[in-house]
Amino acid sequence: MSETEPETVDTPAPAQTLHDEDDRLKSTFIDAVIAAVEAGDVEGARALVRPLHPADIADLFELAPQDMRRPLATALAEMLDGDVLAEMNEWVRDELIDALAPHEVAEIATQLDTDDAVAIIEELEEEEQRAVLRAMEPDDRAAIEEALSYPEESAGRLMQRDLIAVPEHWTVGDVLDYLRGNEDLTTDFWEVFVVDAGHHPIGTCKLSWLMRTPRRIAIGDVMQREQTLIPVDMDQEEVALRFQKYALISAAVVDPAGRLVGMITVDDIVHIIQEEAGEDILKLSGAGDGDINEPILQTVKVRLSWLIVNLGTAVIAASVVGLFQGTIAKLVVLAVLMPIVSGMGGNAGTQTMAVAVRALALNQLTSSNTARMILREFRIAITNGLCIGGLLGVSVYLIYGNADLGIVICLAMIINNITAGLAGILVPVCLDKAGADPAVSSAVFVTTATDVMGFFSFLGLAALWGLHG
Template sequence: MASERDEDLLVADPPLAEDAAHHDGRPDDRIDDERHDEENRLKPEFVRKIRNALDAEENEAVHDLIEPLHPADIADLVELFERDERDQLAAAAAELMSADVIAELNDHVREDMMEALPADAVAAIVEELEMDDAVQLLEDLDEDDQQAILAEVEPEDRAAIESALSYPEETAGRLMNRNFVAVPEHLTVGALIDMLRDEGDLANDFWEIFVVDHKHHPVGTCLLSWILRTPRNIKLTDVMKRDQTLIPVTMDQEELGLMFQKYGLISAAVIDESGRLVGQMTVDDVVHIIAEEAGEDVLLLSGAGEGDINEPIREAYGSRVRWLIANLGTAVVGSAIIAMFGAAIEKLVALAVLMPIVASIGGNAGTQTMAVAVRAIAMNQLTRANTWRIVGRELRVALLNGVTIAVLIGLATAAIFTPELGVVIAAAMVINIIVSGMAGVLVPVTFERLGQDPAVASSVFVTMITDSMGFFAFLGLAVASGIV
């Protein structure tokens, strides 16, 4: 939490440790012919050397091999080993498993390592981390483990971490950086510069200074570049930017990422329910959020759960099998429609040959539209204000696609089978692609209106609609036309 220092300068709590970018003074040798390939990945032969040294219980050799690596590379190395080997690796190179390494680890791997370490060892790591990294490290642990670790942490740091953990997951309150600089509005530029120079407990890195009133409510911001170019006698209120973007502590991280992207923010103030400045979000943290949300949506569309190769097998099974069961249910619907036209298929075997084509193309068309719609919803480009315009647009695209594919499949079918069957499959293709385009938009929009994540279940229902309509349109038209 921010506190007043030297009567005027308000500085948030400093990070739990100095910026680890220096990595104990070690050179940054991420590109190394002996250890890394041309794509900066650890070479298999290098990993094999470490595994052989572990097998031979040559801990000193393991330490010497790992010591020159960048912390991010050490984290990558840990993730390459099996779960039981990681404990052995960590024991062999214990002093190298710094807070920087822990912060870089995959969530599942980090959780395993934290559970294997004693509480005092984890507490020492926590105190070395930036606040947001410390919160991320602890948030996935059991409450009993959290309390045991926090009991070993300094009271001031413990209070800050507990405050962050009190906010819901994936909200600004959890993610914000409490390491910021705030000053009262009555200062002049010269007084501010002098205070910044004299204050020894400032944030390591900051790009703008928040100006607050007597209630600690943010009233403006000053970029450092403005401060450096402004005469000393000018008041901050005369140069500060009053129109600023404020982030509520309860804002979801996806919305937070969109706000930074939309307004081109570098940093933004985070306020609590009473409007007090309690933290800041910076673009380096938001970049990770955007990448995480984008990957999450792609995986949800495929029904692959977290899609993490380090995810425990039982969790991966649970997250994927339920969607496969749902797909099984939708496949039964398609099979039931086929069964309705069993007699027609027996009379004309060509129907059985061609109907998968109609369903497959329709499914692909629906998936294309659904992917566009889900992304548009996530980016706030598809809203209540323009839903029907987007539906009309996708309908026109689907019509053009349907006619193009219908002509191609119709001519091919007429040449191989009969002209009548060519007309039937062409008409069925147009119908199914149009229906697929409509479903690709309306299904995600419907889920979004119901307050559900459209990326989670849209694919199941779109697939059911496209398959069912493809079979029904093709077989129904074949029967209605009298060719069977």
């Protein structure tokens, strides 16, 4: 009877060895997981992925080729839980959710906080939403349906329903006994909300205060009465600004009657701040969502629409140049220099516009200081125009030996810088006053203004000056 050699089993590498110096999953690891899935070695793929944090598993799906995501989801089905989906890019997540049956989506949603569950279900088609909700437990379904009744990107969509609220007549000992004796309570919270008989929040008590206060003390004597309350219909960007301004860890959300209906925590706000900041940058460029996982046709549709608008503004600028064909014919060097004037004006306008859009987003630019901001940017524009215009005028004189040409381009640069500075702040402010998002449309108007004024001022001054070769 011959002895059989024991089967060797590869032990998964520690999770920290699977990342590069920038804390990203190594390409060799991703390739190894995909190779195992393609070879039908499901257990091998699971063994490789098992040490990963849910956020890293989400990254694995995002970094995998698109045609491998569903096979990967099938192989790692037992690991594809709510924590993973909550961390996943929304385009990738929607793609995987579409492949799941309604009862599977419902099962995953029940594992999540209400806000994360809503983020998944709100992206489904209406018929799919109803099917998923029907498969959920009544309490969970009611919470999701209530959240979906609030406007998109509002505090009602963002908040969590699971919180700790206690009456003001309890003692610290009552609160501690309540927390320890109820296994169904949420485990993720930083403070306890104190409410009156009508369930209106009247104060908060940090966990550290509870742990260090004698049991006999009334909770009303140790709670902090001053608190920041978030209206349930407040836009999520405004919510993020309040968290940033008041350095909040969590905050109570109240309905129009002032009753406590949920809470928002800082971990949700971090995602919102990152999302809103990236969104504004992409809107300024007209790049849409700018997500590399977004379907190509949708990306083309968004970008092409803005490129067509920019084409129209370019035609307007070109028509201004056409008015001065005779002047350009007399001195061809004007055609060489005029892009410098418009280009520098465009850059100056973009600088001012970026500052103005950011100030509006952070509520730093309001009706009380708008005039002061306009004057400030006007002074900056004049100073920059004098410096750049003087430098360019001297350079043109030294290169072409034409003092009149140097003076003309210097004056044109000053005029266009002033135009850029004023347009850079007035356009976003006016769009904001009109109820439009200044991050979306400002760039088109500011670029048009600087191009048109750059060409008009330079070529117009050249015509008035009588420049010729």
